[in-house]
Amino acid sequence: MSTIQSIAEENEQHPDVALVERVRAGDVSAYDELVRKYERQIFRIAQHITQNREDAEDVMQDAFLKAYEKLDQFQGNAKFYTWLVRIAVNESLMRLRKRRTGKMVSIDEDLETDEGSVPRDLADWAPDPEQNYSQSELAEILRKTIQGLPQGFRVVFALRDVEGLSTEETAEALGLSVPAVKSRLLRARLQLRERLSRYFKRKTGPAMPQEAGLK
Amino acid sequence: MTCTEFIALLDDLIDDSVASPIRTEIENHMHECEHCEVVFNTTRKTIEIYRSHELYELPNNLRERLHAAIMARCKKGC
Ligand SMILES: [Zn+2]
Numbered sequence: 001m002s003t004i005q006s007i008a009e010e011n012e013q014h015p016d017v018a019l020v021e022r023v024r025a026g027d028v029s030a031y032d033e034l035v036r037k038y039e040r041q042i043f044r045i046a047q048h049i050t051q052n053r054e055d056a057e058d059v060m061q062d063a064f065l066k067a068y069e070k071l072d073q074f075q076g077n078a079k080f081y082t083w084l085v086r087i088a089v090n091e092s093l094m095r096l097r098k099r100r101t102g103k104m105v106s107i108d109e110d111l112e113t114d115e116g117s118v119p120r121d122l123a124d125w126a127p128d129p130e131q132n133y134s135q136s137e138l139a140e141i142l143r144k145t146i147q148g149l150p151q152g153f154r155v156v157f158a159l160r161d162v163e164g165l166s167t168e169e170t171a172e173a174l175g176l177s178v179p180a181v182k183s184r185l186l187r188a189r190l191q192l193r194e195r196l197s198r199y200f201k202r203k204t205g206p207a208m209p210q211e212a213g214l215k
Numbered sequence: 216m217t218c219t220e221f222i223a224l225l226d227d228l229i230d231d232s233v234a235s236p237i238r239t240e241i242e243n244h245m246h247e248c249e250h251c252e253v254v255f256n257t258t259r260k261t262i263e264i265y266r267s268h269e270l271y272e273l274p275n276n277l278r279e280r281l282h283a284a285i286m287a288r289c290k291k292g293c
């Protein structure tokens with residue numbers, strides 16, 4: 001189930017700071033701990049962006065290696081995890097670029113759409129709508145639905161809502177402004193809601209006029 | 216408050232970061248506007264469902280293999 005880290009609280013001395021210090025002093029086992037701590041999240045983020053299992057495996061390895069190499073460039077005032085996510089996002093985009101040779105890939109791609117910024121499907125959902133599906137059906141619905149979002153929305157939703165980064169951390173990891181993250185997040189949430197409505201809305205029996213009017 | 220104004224505040228409402236005077240206005244709107252109430256509840260549910268279902272699980276054996284590969288290369292100085 002969920003492994004969302006509680007990374008919201010900002011304390012003076014984040015436990016990662018000590019680990020990073022140890023790695024810098026040459027203690028590789030401290031890096032082992034950092035990798036273990038974040039490998040699942042980095043893998044998921046890479047999957048969300050590349051939508052490809054093998055790419056995600058490569059990105060995960062490359063991101064941790066790159067972070068290790070560049071650790072002396074890491075500024076202590078940023079969180080190690082946010083910094084690592086930024087590296088993983090860039091590695092993922094590079095991977096996509098290789099796949100679609102020559103075509104520019106960025107997180108600003110495909111955002112020329114107003115789709116879903118105004119809610120249209122206003123039918124209420126069943127009380128526990130996910131219980132109408134088996135675990136594997138549900139996972140398939142959720143994957144298909146999020147994969148249909150434009151990339152720039154999908155990544156923001158994945159970092160902010162799935163991985164639990166703050167708005168500011170998401171902005172930092174993606175190199176976006178805070179207002180840009182906020183506007184994408186709203187549209188991502190509304191579009192996902194709209195698409196999931198198809199599966200989750202309350203079954204109101206045949207020929208409800210309200211349902212017939214919604215397309 | 217109009218529905219458009221409500222939607223513009225939806226994220227803040229979901230993330231529980233609305234100041235109290237506006238909060239009352241929002242709650243009044245939801246009380247009389249069924250559509251916005253549905254949008255609020257189902258959007259919140261959307262997030263909750265995505266948060267509680269692991270879509271891209273990393274199986275343990277694969278995780279161990281990747282982990283070992285990373286650490287082997289780090290020990291060699293990459
Ligand atoms: Zn309304």
